[in-house]
Structures are given as structure tokens and as C-alpha cells.
Amino acid sequence: MAKPHLVSFDLCPYVQRSVVTLEAKGVAYDITYIDLDNKPLWFLEISPMGKVPVLRQGDTTLFESGVIAEYLDEVHGPQLHPVDALEKGRHRAWMSYISAIGGFGHALMTASDEATAQQAADGANDKLTHLEEQITGPYFGGENFQLIDACSAGFLQRLLWTDARAPHLGLFANAPKSRAWAETLDSHHAVKAALKEDIQEIFDAYLASHSAWLGAQAV
Numbered sequence: 050m051a052k053p054h055l056v057s058f059d060l061c062p063y064v065q066r067s068v069v070t071l072e073a074k075g076v077a078y079d080i081t082y083i084d085l086d087n088k089p090l091w092f093l094e095i096s097p098m099g100k101v102p103v104l105r106q107g108d109t110t111l112f113e114s115g116v117i118a119e120y121l122d123e124v125h126g127p128q129l130h131p132v133d134a135l136e137k138g139r140h141r142a143w144m145s146y147i148s149a150i151g152g153f154g155h156a157l158m159t160a161s162d163e164a165t166a167q168q169a170a171d172g173a174n175d176k177l178t179h180l181e182e183q184i185t186g187p188y189f190g191g192e193n194f195q196l197i198d199a200c201s202a203g204f205l206q207r208l209l210w211t212d213a214r215a216p217h218l219g220l221f222a223n224a225p226k227s228r229a230w231a232e233t234l235d236s237h238h239a240v241k242a243a244l245k246e247d248i249q250e251i252f253d254a255y256l257a258s259h260s261a262w263l264g265a266q267a268v
């Protein structure tokens with residue numbers, strides 16, 4: 050089988066879902082980073098949504114991060130998703146929920162003033178409160194690292210980076226289990242391997258390029 054080839058943007062938590070999955074399984078892959086503010090023509094030709102991730106597998110293209118991560122999980126063992134259909138469905142549902150929390154995280158990251166950032170933090174906090182009841186710990190479903198862990202790491206990691214810069218927003222104020230899960234994921238070898246070494250500089254540059262309030266907060 051040809052090596053999976055991902056098209057990515059270096060700060061994208063959606064692409065990270067597949068990269069963490071591949072790293073956790075020890076599968077070799079290629080990755081091409083693009084500038085989302087200046088999308089290359091070849092990318093627009095293969096990406097109908099104009100979004101990353103895109104997976105090239107031989108002559109076939111897949112898009113949508115959940116679809117790609119599940120495909121990679123199916124073809125490269127050991128399977129990280131639950132086998133039981135209902136449990137798998139539950140994990141899928143919460144994977145989708147966690148990416149919605151990531152939407153609040155992104156709004157917070159790019160907010161131009163503190164009031165807007167606080168509003169986004171409150172939105173994330175409210176959503177995290179519902180997530181709390183679902184987490185067994187130390188990983189989502191207990192002792193084993195599963196696909197939902199691989200698919201949630203990037204979103205939760207960005208909340209940790211944000212919280213480190215602006216703890217007074219109380220991002221995890223009502224969500225101690227979510228924070229503990231995020232920290233466990235942050236120290237997992239596959240999650241670490243999925244990030245560029247200079248990711249904090251890349252994050253800082255992203256905040257600066259958006260004139261984000263968060264960028265001016267101390268680390």
C-alpha cells in the first residue's frame with residue numbers, strides 16, 4: 050500500500066487527528082504543509098471544501114478529518130476505535146462535540162479584546178461541563194488510548210496553550226476532568242510527535258498575524 054499523504058496547515062487540530070493516529074500506530078506517512086491564506090491551485094483541485102486535512106492515498110482523495118482518521122484506523126492496526134457499534138457511535142458523537150469546543154477555542158484565540166475572549170471562554174467552559182461526565186480517565190474511556198483520544202488531542206491542547214496565557218479567563222474552571230485528560234494527552238508520545246518542534250513560535254506568530262488579544266498575554 051502507498052504511504053498515506055496528508056495535506057496540512059501546521060496549526061490545524063483537524064489534521065492533527067490523523068497525524069496522531071498514524072504516529073500512535075507507527076505508520077510512515079508524508080505530509081505537505083500549505084498556506085491557507087494562499088491556497089495552491091493543486092490543493093483547490095483536490096479539496097472540494099477548500100479545507101485541510103486532505104488525504105491522498107494512491108489516486109484517491111479523502112477529505113473531512115473524522116472520515117480520514119477512521120479510514121486510517123481501519124487499515125492500519127491495531128484498531129483504536131471501539132468494536133461495539135453503539136460505543137463507537139458514542140465516541141463519534143463526542144469527537145464531533147469536542148471539535149465544536151475547538152470552535153470556541155479558536156474564537157478565543159483570535160478575539161481582538163478581552164470581553165470577546167471571555168465570552169468565548171465561557172462558551173467553551175459551558176461545553177466542557179457536559180463533557181466532564183463522559184471522561185473515565187486518564188484517557189477518555191479509561192486506561193487505553195483510543196481513536197477519540199487521537200482525535201481530541203489537538204483541540205484540547207490548544208485550550209491548554211490558551212489557558213496558560215490567560216488563566217484568569219477560567220477556561221477549565223468547571224472542568225477538572227477535561228483538564229486532566231488534556232494534560233494526559235499533551236504528554237502522550239504520539240501527540241508530541243504530531244507537532245512541529247517550533248509549534249509555540251508558530252502559535253505566537255499566528256496570534257500576532259490576527260492581532261489577537263491573547264498574543265499580548267504573558268505565557
Ligand SMILES: N[C@@H](CCC(=O)N[C@@H](CS)C(=O)NCC(=O)O)C(=O)O
Pocket residue numbers: 058060061062063064085099100101102112113114115
Ligand atoms: N470539517 C472539517 C474542518 C476542517 C477545517 O476547518 N480546517 C481548517 C484549518 S484548521 C481549514 O482548512 N480552513 C480553511 C478554510 O476554511 O478556508 C474537517 O473536519 O476536516
